[in-house]
Amino acid sequence: MSSKWSPIPGGITVARGFKASGISAGLKSSGKPDLALLVAPKGAVCAGTFTQSLARAACVDLCIERLKVTAGRTRAVLINSGQANACTGDRGLIDSLRATQALADQLGLMPDEMLICSTGVIGVPIPIHNLLASLEHLIDSLNEGGGSDAAKAILTTDLVDKQFAFEANLGGRCVHIGGMAKGSGMIHPNMSTMLGYLTCDVGLPVDAWQSMVTRVVENSFNAVSVDGDSSTNDSLVAFAAGETLAAEYWDDLEEGLMALAQHLAKAIARDGEGANCLLEVVVKGTASAAEAQRIARTIVSSALVKTAVHGCDPNWGRILAAAGRAGVKFMPEDVCLWIGPIQLMEAGKPLRFDAHAASRYIKERMNGAYLNDDCVSICLVIGHGIWEGSAWGCDLSDQYVRINADYTT
Amino acid sequence: MSSKWSPIPGGITVARGFKASGISAGLKSSGKPDLALLVAPKGAVCAGTFTQSLARAACVDLCIERLKVTAGRTRAVLINSGQANACTGDRGLIDSLRATQALADQLGLMPDEMLICSTGVIGVPIPIHNLLASLEHLIDSLNEGGGSDAAKAILTTDLVDKQFAFEANLGGRCVHIGGMAKGSGMIHPNMSTMLGYLTCDVGLPVDAWQSMVTRVVENSFNAVSVDGDSSTNDSLVAFAAGETLAAEYWDDLEEGLMALAQHLAKAIARDGEGANCLLEVVVKGTASAAEAQRIARTIVSSALVKTAVHGCDPNWGRILAAAGRAGVKFMPEDVCLWIGPIQLMEAGKPLRFDAHAASRYIKERMNGAYLNDDCVSICLVIGHGIWEGSAWGCDLSDQYVRINADYTT
Numbered sequence: 120m121s122s123k124w125s126p127i128p129g130g131i132t133v134a135r136g137f138k139a140s141g142i143s144a145g146l147k148s149s150g151k152p153d154l155a156l157l158v159a160p161k162g163a164v165c166a167g168t169f170t171q172s173l174a175r176a177a178c179v180d181l182c183i184e185r186l187k188v189t190a191g192r193t194r195a196v197l198i199n200s201g202q203a204n205a206c207t208g209d210r211g212l213i214d215s216l217r218a219t220q221a222l223a224d225q226l227g228l229m230p231d232e233m234l235i236c237s238t239g240v241i242g243v244p245i246p247i248h249n250l251l252a253s254l255e256h257l258i259d260s261l262n263e264g265g266g267s268d269a270a271k272a273i274l275t276t277d278l279v280d281k282q283f284a285f286e287a288n289l290g291g292r293c294v295h296i297g298g299m300a301k302g303s304g305m306i307h308p309n310m311s312t313m314l315g316y317l318t319c320d321v322g323l324p325v326d327a328w329q330s331m332v333t334r335v336v337e338n339s340f341n342a343v344s345v346d347g348d349s350s351t352n353d354s355l356v357a358f359a360a361g362e363t364l365a366a367e368y369w370d371d372l373e374e375g376l377m378a379l380a381q382h383l384a385k386a387i388a389r390d391g392e393g394a395n396c397l398l399e400v401v402v403k404g405t406a407s408a409a410e411a412q413r414i415a416r417t418i419v420s421s422a423l424v425k426t427a428v429h430g431c432d433p434n435w436g437r438i439l440a441a442a443g444r445a446g447v448k449f450m451p452e453d454v455c456l457w458i459g460p461i462q463l464m465e466a467g468k469p470l471r472f473d474a475h476a477a478s479r480y481i482k483e484r485m486n487g488a489y490l491n492d493d494c495v496s497i498c499l500v501i502g503h504g505i506w507e508g509s510a511w512g513c514d515l516s517d518q519y520v521r522i523n524a525d526y527t528t
Numbered sequence: 529m530s531s532k533w534s535p536i537p538g539g540i541t542v543a544r545g546f547k548a549s550g551i552s553a554g555l556k557s558s559g560k561p562d563l564a565l566l567v568a569p570k571g572a573v574c575a576g577t578f579t580q581s582l583a584r585a586a587c588v589d590l591c592i593e594r595l596k597v598t599a600g601r602t603r604a605v606l607i608n609s610g611q612a613n614a615c616t617g618d619r620g621l622i623d624s625l626r627a628t629q630a631l632a633d634q635l636g637l638m639p640d641e642m643l644i645c646s647t648g649v650i651g652v653p654i655p656i657h658n659l660l661a662s663l664e665h666l667i668d669s670l671n672e673g674g675g676s677d678a679a680k681a682i683l684t685t686d687l688v689d690k691q692f693a694f695e696a697n698l699g700g701r702c703v704h705i706g707g708m709a710k711g712s713g714m715i716h717p718n719m720s721t722m723l724g725y726l727t728c729d730v731g732l733p734v735d736a737w738q739s740m741v742t743r744v745v746e747n748s749f750n751a752v753s754v755d756g757d758s759s760t761n762d763s764l765v766a767f768a769a770g771e772t773l774a775a776e777y778w779d780d781l782e783e784g785l786m787a788l789a790q791h792l793a794k795a796i797a798r799d800g801e802g803a804n805c806l807l808e809v810v811v812k813g814t815a816s817a818a819e820a821q822r823i824a825r826t827i828v829s830s831a832l833v834k835t836a837v838h839g840c841d842p843n844w845g846r847i848l849a850a851a852g853r854a855g856v857k858f859m860p861e862d863v864c865l866w867i868g869p870i871q872l873m874e875a876g877k878p879l880r881f882d883a884h885a886a887s888r889y890i891k892e893r894m895n896g897a898y899l900n901d902d903c904v905s906i907c908l909v910i911g912h913g914i915w916e917g918s919a920w921g922c923d924l925s926d927q928y929v930r931i932n933a934d935y936t937t
Binding site for chain 2: 170171172173174175205206208240241242350351422423426427429430432435436439440442443444445446447448449451467468469515516517519520521523524
């Protein structure tokens with residue numbers, strides 16, 4: 120990460136001009152916060168990336184359609200975390216339209232300037248009257264320090280909230296970027312949605328912003344896997360609002376956004392169901408970044424690699440086998456492999472290594488991933504190319520199976 | 529399955545002219561059978577399909593290279609089940625060449641008419657002297673009822689051996705087809721190889737045979753998933769030898785081979801690590817067979833679907849979410865879904881269904897998959913196309929995790 124950017128406390132409301140709130144609206148039976156609102160200042164531009172699933176929720180359809188027209192004037196996003204509003208038939212779209220219409224009316228804005236994201240149980244409608252009746256309180260609660268309340272209200276079964284912020288001096292101006300996310304902590308079934316929100320307090324053209332956000336997501340949220348099951352509702356929404364940033368600083372901004380998004384993505388993996396450690400796979404030496412990412416993602420998603428990590432087993436055969444089926448050509452005789460500081464292969468040949476030390480390296484990092492900054496690091500060099508790529512995941516535990524099997528519909 | 533084909537006892541040696549044997553050669557520390565041999569009659573043609581992994585074992589390279597030249601005169605395949613002979617550096621190829629050279633010498637055949645398949649631990653060389661010293665006994669043991677011994681000697685950690693055979697009257701001739709396979713019962717780590725062998729006692733041109741085998745594998749062995757981790761050594765070898773079969777009966781032969789291969793593939797899924805049931809997913813109504821297969825394979829491989837089945841949970845949201853990310857376009861409003869005899873969705877809308885009955889349907893089939901013929905059936909209709917496709921897998925149990933995590937290198 121560039122030394123220009125420093126971490127600061129807070130999340131989406133560190134960026135000047137943004138307000139947020141989070142309240143309990145009676146959507147969750149637990150009574151926990153379940154409705155969040157993020158309002159961007161006038162003149163904001165908005166970018167989004169959404170699930171590739173064809174069984175996507177109506178709210179995702181609505182966001183995609185609206186951003187085609189209003190990305191240059193989107194002002195607010197409403198997030199409800201009780202029900203995913205996917206597979207709910209016509210009612211899904213009707214409820215999304217009603218909620219954004221009512222929100223626009225009360226904010227004095229246009230409905231097509233509103234987005235809506237939903238997460239929670241699939242196939243169950245939102246208790247829409249509870250939601251509508253809570254909008255006034257939600258809007259009254261908006262404030263410039265409301266990011267933390269919003270970060271809590273978007274959670275479903277995550278164990279911890281996930282927000283980060285950074286600042287940098289770009290061309291004499293102090294620029295702030297903030298973000299929040301919720302993960303696929305599917306402790307109850309059907310709750311599989313990754314949601315992420317980014318803000319920054321400089322302006323740039325909407326097309327440049329969308330391109331930047333797409334690249335950032337590709338190397339952060341799209342490089343994280345808990346169990347390979349993408350969701351009906353995955354969404355990332357990013358706002359930029361403020362005095363225009365000179366193009367010479369766009370690379371710096373993208374670097375900061377990348378760090379912010381990677382922090383959030385790793386926090387999702389750390390808080391994956393049943394996870395005991397964050398697993399980071401770095402692949403180097405490929406002919407393109409995409410090739411390195413593809414191999415890294417295949418390794419980090421392998422059930423056999425994930426169970427080996429869970430068992431603190433430096434099982435290099437599984438890592439190689441996963442790399443081999445990633446669909447990227449390489450010469451096995453070029454392969455070098457490390458787990459943490461311990462080298463296991465050199466030029467395609469297994470080395471004699473201290474298996475106990477390698478096992479201990481993993482074991483020391485298996486202590487409640489969401490509580491600490493450690494990670495189990497696997498580094499695979501597969502050739503002499505100049506490119507590299509990373510992916511993040513977690514171990515596969517019997518706890519994961521129990522979490523996902525023990526519920527009965 | 530065509531009524532022309534009837535199941536008969538036995539495996540690879542039901543086809544006339546084939547001999548097989550299986551012995552203990554001291555490759556496994558357990559002393560269990562670990563070396564098998566299949567010898568085809570003169571005039572046999574051979575077809576093979578092999579792992580797509582780039583980290584494939586040297587023996588796979590050797591088979592592929594030899595079949596390019598000698599598919600019309602391949603006579604024998606040697607199978608050792610102690611070590612995968614993958615990631616063993618130069619020694620992998622040297623040992624494969626030595627073993628096939630010695631086998632050819634003793635059989636009085638040419639080395640390039642020999643194939644070799646290996647399965648077992650990755651990264652450990654074959655105890656080649658034990659193997660070479662056992663060849664004489666292996667050849668002495670060859671006999672026309674040796675299929676069962678071979679089927680046992682190719683196993684690694686499978687709980688049961690897997691062999692099937694069928695016969696049919698095609699144009700006045702009694703045709704026999706037989707097969708054996710071993711699965712990805714990775715009860716010890718690094719043992720992830722699917723091996724399959726098919727024989728038949730009619731002749732056909734080698735190109736027609738390879739095409740037929742490729743199509744059969746695509747809809748059988750390639751449609752089965754235990755944990756999504758394909759291996760360094762996956763191989764299928766199929767021999768056809770005998771009086772030429774008239775082309776008008778090739779479709780019948782292919783139908784029989786398909787049934788045989790699907791029986792073997794399902795037996796692999798039933799015996800998957802930690803499996804308690806066979807899971808069958810049938811997708812209908814697509815514009816092509818490939819689309820239906822792609823969706824079926826995504827569903828059967830989904831960790832969330834597999835854990836739901838393990839929990840006897842008729843969790844249709846997870847099935848739809850998996851279908852949605854398979855990369856095949858469909859209209860959610862066309863979707864109909866059944867679990868066993870119970871319909872859960874109609875024209876995209878969730879139905880009220882008896883969740884207890886659906887759960888009971890699954891539970892009744894969760895009683896040791898490899899011991900019985902039951903399966904948990906999911907049927908998804910996604911449109912009005914005429915095509916369908918199937919995939920097979922198993923539930924994901926905490927036992928799977930323990931099996932794969934508890935070993936320490």
